[in-house]
Amino acid sequence: xxxxxxxxxxxxxxWRMFAGSGxxxxxxPLRDLLRERAAMGVFCELPSAESVEIAGIAGWDFLVIDCxxxxxxxxxxxxxxxxxxxxxxxxxxxxxxxxxAAIQHALDSxxxxxxxxxxxxxxxxxxxxxAARFHPAGMRGFNPFVRAADFSARxxxxxxxxxxxxxxxxxxxxxxxxxxxxxxxxxxxxxxxxFVGPYDLSQSLGIPGETxxxxxxxxxxxxVEKAAEKGIPVGCFTNSEExxxxxxxIGVRYLCYSVDTVLLLRAMRAGLxxxxxxxxx
Numbered sequence: 001x002x003x004x005x006x007x008x009x010x011x012x013x014x015w016r017m018f019a020g021s022g023x024x025x026x027x028x029p030l031r032d033l034l035r036e037r038a039a040m041g042v043f044c045e046l047p048s049a050e051s052v053e054i055a056g057i058a059g060w061d062f063l064v065i066d067c068x069x070x071x072x073x074x075x076x077x078x079x080x081x082x083x084x085x086x087x088x089x090x091x092x093x094x095x096x097x098x099x100x101a102a103i104q105h106a107l108d109s110x111x112x113x114x115x116x117x118x119x120x121x122x123x124x125x126x127x128x129x130x131a132a133r134f135h136p137a138g139m140r141g142f143n144p145f146v147r148a149a150d151f152s153a154r155x156x157x158x159x160x161x162x163x164x165x166x167x168x169x170x171x172x173x174x175x176x177x178x179x180x181x182x183x184x185x186x187x188x189x190x191x192x193x194x195f196v197g198p199y200d201l202s203q204s205l206g207i208p209g210e211t212x213x214x215x216x217x218x219x220x221x222x223x224v225e226k227a228a229e230k231g232i233p234v235g236c237f238t239n240s241e242e243x244x245x246x247x248x249x250i251g252v253r254y255l256c257y258s259v260d261t262v263l264l265l266r267a268m269r270a271g272l273x274x275x276x277x278x279x280x281x
Contacts, residue, residue, distance in 0.1 A: 025150050026085035028112050029166040030062050030092070031192060034233050034253055041092070043237070043259035045070040049083035051260045056087025064092045064256055067106070068117050078109045078147055085110070092168060098124055100131040100141065107132065108146035113168025115195060120177040122184040129190040132169045134160045137190050168192045170235060170254070174200035179219045186230045193254045194227050195235040196220045196247075212243055217250065224251040 033039050039061040044051055047070065055063045065072060065080050072080070077093065084091035093106035094115040106114045116128040130138040140163075145152045149159040169190060173179060174197025185194070196219070198211040207213050224234045228251065235254030236247045244257050 025110060025147065027110065027148075027162070027166065028085060028088065028090040030090045030112055030168050031166060033061060034193070038248060038253045038255055041254070041256045042263070043094075043256055044072075044080065045259045045261045047072045047076050047080075049079050052080050052083040052089070052091065053087040055260065056084060056089030060089060062090040062092055062112070064094050064115060065111070066094050066259070067102070068094050068096050074105060077106065077111075081109045081111050081147075084112075090168075092170060094172075098128050098131075100127075103128070103131040104141040107140065107163070107167060108143060108148050110147040112166075113170060113192070115170040115172060117172045117174065117197070118178075118200070119171040119173055119185070120175050121181050122188065125171055125185045125188050125191065128171055129169065129188060132167065133190050134164050137164055170195050172197045173223055174198075175204040176201075176219075177204070179222060182223055182226045186226050186232060191232055193233050193235045194223055195237075195254065196223055196252075198237060211238070212240065217246065220247065220252075221250055 030039065041062040041064055042055055042060050043064045043066050044055065045066050052063060052065070063084060065077065067077065081091045090112035092113040092115050093109070093111045094117065095102040095106050098116050098118065103114050103116070114132055119125050119128060131140060132138060134140050134142060143149075144156050144159060148163065149156075170193040171185070171191055172195045173182065173185070179201075185191070198216050198220070199209065201219060202208055202210050202213065202216050205215050205219070207215065210216070220236060227234050233253040234251060235256065236252045237256040238244045238247060239258050239262060244255060247255060
């Protein structure tokens, strides 16, 4: 029997009242926070939604999903991005390479941004911007049926405008050639963060692994100074609390401290050590 007032469920809900009331998937921009203060992030190496959620619960400002070095398959990426949205933490995807297909896949998954490795020239930077921005700022592959566009529920014009406005584009400068090209790279529009990759940079400078060497900090300082002239924030990775404070003093505003695997290892070792030594007096 039909009910003109709408079908009611066992708890008295009017189902017709809610039918068709669409919702948008969460998109968590990071750009505004970077204007206000330094943001603290952590790398995700584990192909685990729980790791992403824990980072959000712990209070990190953002998380970098590492698809360059970590064993994170393409099919896993949307699940990690979704976990970030559920935990209220923006997810930035470090793609494997500066290739349009990899950048497009990360952004179509609904990530808050992409981090592009091995930017060593103006041409590299131009290629990254073109792949990450829609017309007129670039030529990102356009599909209005993906998760980033709410599977077509979001109006096309709104999707395009929000993507170009809010998606964070981070370019990694991690070689002597990249540092040498910084005067030209900062002239390019569409870059949100320039990121110092200290491990590859140390190798390029002939001191592999010596990430606390003054030459690495001098290169980072040059990037910060040149980026500041154009109002571009600079980021960096470090696995040392002491070095983290040094980078912040230099002017870094997008700080990536350590990775989930390292933090888990440290916590496990510390917990075991406390058990072995007994309660503190």
